[in-house]
Each structure stands twice: as C-alpha cells, then as structure tokens.
Amino acid sequence: MMAETKSIERQKNEDSGGQNQLECPVCSSENIRQDSETAELICQKCGTVIEEDMVEESAEPRAFTAEEREKRKRTGSPLTYTKHDRGISTQIGHGGSLSEVAPRKRGQYHRIRRWDRRIAESRSRNLRFALSELQKLVDDLNLPKSVHEESARLYDKAIGQETVKGRKIEKIVASLVLLVARDQRVPRTLREVAEASDIDKRELGKNYRYVARELDLRIIPARPEDFIPRFGSKLDFSGHTQARALNIIEQAREKDLISGRSPEGVVAAALYIASLVEDEKRSQKRIADTIGVTEVTIRKGYQDFVEGLGLEQEVEKAREDQN
C-alpha cells in the first residue's frame, strides 16, 4: 500500500559510529552509538535516545500529537488548553553541547518538577498518583525523560477531557507510555509495558486503543528497526550483526514481506538470520524469550525472509562453516 522510500545510499560502516566520552543519563552506560540513519545517539545498553533531531527533520516526530482537533463538547471549553505545547520536545537536545548532558542528573528533571508544583496547586490526588505511577513505569522500562514529560503532559490533557473518568489510572498511564515511547522511536513491546505496569497484556491492548482514540493520537505501528539496538545488545550482538539485521529488515520491507507482521516477529527473525550469517549464532529459544515471541514465529519469519530475499546460499554457507 504505502510506497516505502527507496533509500539508495547505505552507510557501510554502521559500527564505526562515534564512541564519545558520553554517558547515558538513564543507565550511565558509556556504550553509546550514533545511528547512521537517523543521526540519533542511542544507548546500546538500554536503548535510550540521548539526543535527537541533530539534523533538524521536523517532519515526523511530532506528527503524532501535532494536530489536536478540538472536540466539540457542546458546553465545555474546547481548546483553551494547549494549543500546542511545543516547548517540551523542542527544548530537549537543544540546550547545546553533549557534554552538558552527562554531568549528573542534578537539575535534569527540573522541567518535570513543574508538574509537581501543579500538583501542589490543584491538590489533585489523582494526578499525584498518576505521576508516581508514571515515574515507576519510566524507571522500570528505562525510558528517556522526553517520554516521561510527554506522557505527563498527555495525562494532564486527558484529565481535562474527562477521559480518565471511571478508568483505572494505571491503565491510562501505561497506555500513554506505550504510545509515546513508540512515537519517540524508543518503543517498548506490549508485553514489556504490561509486565512493568502489572496489567494484563490483553487488557492493555484494548485500553491503549481507547486512550489513543480519546486523545486523538495517531496509532503508528512500531518500527522493527527501533527495537534492534536494545534487543541487539541484550543478546550480545556486535554492531556488525545488528547492522545486518537492520539491512535485512530494510530489504524485507522493500519486498513487502513485512506488512501484516508484528514488529516483534520481524525483529526476531531478522536477528536470528543475522546471527547465522554473521557467525554469532543464538538459539531460536534465546531470541524468542528475549523479545517475547515464540520460536514458531521466528521460524516462519525466517523461512519467508530467507526465501524472499534470496539468502539461501548465504545461510547454507554459514551453516557449513559452523562445522
């Protein structure tokens, strides 16, 4: 359906990305790599995007919340709210040199504290609980503070629209985290968010659609590529193998082998194939458990991708070399 951009030029040296004396603000790992395609700095340990928009491409990041069509509440005050609270996302990563990110978490959350002040003013027990829940989720899932902030903002908005009424706060918060993280290209799987928030996976699956609808958020499917750095490092894959997996996904997309498949399944299959041909083999079981799919799903994707991309010989050769 949608014509994918056929990107011709392909960087060869993905893994020669900058190794700076930079420290991840979330997990303090120094293993940070620059994604050659998106120019984002990504923590290889937890998948946090350190700084985005280095190249100024204001097209997509905001697409998701950009247009809030006013809800015609007969009486209510429709749009007095945030016309666009641009501030948040544009300030991030704008503040200047990278070295400023590293020196301590001190003061790092001052913008979040603004929300704390609001609590004091409104004395909203609801909001307080929601934000502590949010804090816990963001911590557990190692998400960057930009996700934290945007989720808080959206929750506040949800309260204004009364969509929260009668709904479990935890479910709303978890839904927002799922949606925002995905939108900011540091996706977490449904399973991960469900586990971290102690909500039934199925419940959450229904709920986040509802939340998205109520807040007029576009539901964009997670991009398989965005999972590679995090799962790749969880499985101890080299940059080389991860790059290969990215390459497989890209090719698979061009041949339309991806649509209809779950992103997790795609990632799992791509990593498995890459692990074979790059001689860093991992068992199907290990990859399946790490990502949260079954081995059967990996096998299916494996078959379709290998055949569709003509990788038979390469895989075959790799198998021989193992003996």
Place this chain on the structure above:
DNA sequence: AAGACGAAAGTGGTTGA
C-alpha cells in the same frame, strides 16, 4: 540433552462484503 522443525488447534485483530 538441547536445538530445530513443523503439524494441529485455538485466539485476537484486520479486512472486505
């Protein structure tokens, strides 16, 4: 024993009439 393979049956989501 561990890993890989694939069949069978059931589930939830998407799609098209």
Place this chain on the structure above:
DNA sequence: TCAACAACTTTCGTCTT
C-alpha cells in the same frame, strides 16, 4: 456488522546435533 483470513501462540511429537 459479520464472516473470512492471516499472523501468532501453545502444545507436542520427531528429527538432528
């Protein structure tokens, strides 16, 4: 709105390493 459909899961027996 309902039925068909593909992807995915669970379970399990078999084969390979």
